[in-house]
Amino acid sequence: MIQCGYRFLHREPLRIDRSGLPFYVFVYFRAQAQAELDGRTVPLHGHWILFPPGSTQHYRSACLPYEDDWVHFTAPQAETFLRDLGIPLSCPVLLPDPSPIDRAILSMQNLQGQKAAWMDSLIASYLSCMFYDLSKLSPSIGVQTGSHRYYQELSQLRTELFSNPSAGTTVETLAARIGLSGSYLQALYKTEFGVSIGEDIIRGRLDRAKYLLANSETPVARVAEASGYRCEAHFMRQFKRMTGMTPGEYRRSTRI
Incomplete structure (x- = not known):
């Protein structure tokens, strides 16, 4: 090495x-x-x-x-x-x-x-x-260029989930953009990336929330909104369930 x-x-x-x-x-x-x-x-x-x-x-x-x-x-x-x-x-x-x-x-x-x-x-x-x-x-041989009919659309959707979590995206709106049913889109997405759309939506939102909590003094309510959550209480429950800490506890842990 x-x-x-x-x-x-x-x-x-x-x-x-x-x-x-x-x-x-x-x-x-x-x-x-x-x-x-x-x-x-x-x-x-x-x-x-x-x-x-x-x-x-x-x-x-x-x-x-x-x-x-x-x-x-x-x-x-x-x-x-x-x-x-x-x-x-x-x-x-x-x-x-x-x-x-x-x-x-x-x-x-x-x-x-x-x-x-x-x-x-x-x-x-x-x-x-x-x-x-x-x-x-590894569940597949990777991201094969052109290997799937909807690969380009799926990749673009996944990028947007992480780059723009504040959009408050739902599976139904994503499926409508490609012209697929919600259930079929979810099946294709899971096959291609090994995770569900719902998991990536949550992951993208929480990644954005963690970044804002660690690198700014933005109030928690604004962090929730900027991360795609319409309800601050739902954001706090989901954040605690996924990270084991409240947003405030997470922010304090990054300042130690």
């Missing part, structure tokens, strides 16, 4: 445009991002990408603050190992449960700087376990 970062937080916009690096680059996009792949802009959130040595890499943050995990590594037998596991290269793959990444990258980060003789072998084992788990847990 050359270097790694776990839950790397960027408070300024991030843009990566590079090519020709002599090592693998693994990135897990914990926050909204966009990548240029095969001439198309692909939205990312909860996806991982493994870029092989020498590849072109173009991606950027699509929200602030932006958070990701990354590993730069070399391995003599990596190509064969990754191929046997079916790990795609330069292709986004949705990962509903990031626990394999949490375990591996945090462990590797804690080992950075140590010079013990067994260090390389231990790091290699962490990487091997991570990719083995990813090959089992």
Whole structure:
């Protein structure tokens, strides 16, 4: 391993445009991002990408603050190992449960700087376990450009859910825009992204609320409104249920 970062937080916009690096680059996009792949802009959130040595890499943050995990590594037998596991290269793959990444990258980060003789072998084992788990847990081979009739529309809808949660979007209004029934849209969405529309609506609203609570003195009622909630009481109940804290408690926890 050359270097790694776990839950790397960027408070300024991030843009990566590079090519020709002599090592693998693994990135897990914990926050909204966009990548240029095969001439198309692909939205990312909860996806991982493994870029092989020498590849072109173009991606950027699509929200602030932006958070990701990354590993730069070399391995003599990596190509064969990754191929046997079916790990795609330069292709986004949705990962509903990031626990394999949490375990591996945090462990590797804690080992950075140590010079013990067994260090390389231990790091290699962490990487091997991570990719083995990813090959089992990833529900699809990723965001395939053009692989689904409604892929472009679904991707645009998902981006809007996170970028504009204050719109107060409902499943019915989203379905009407594409000309589908609500139930069919929900089925397509779950198949494509591994989560329901309702889950992403809540996630987008709470992400916006957390950002406003942590980075401003906006009153809670205004935070609720800006996050797409028409009822402050409903916002407070849902926030407490999903985070374990009230909005006020969450705000105070970020100021410690």
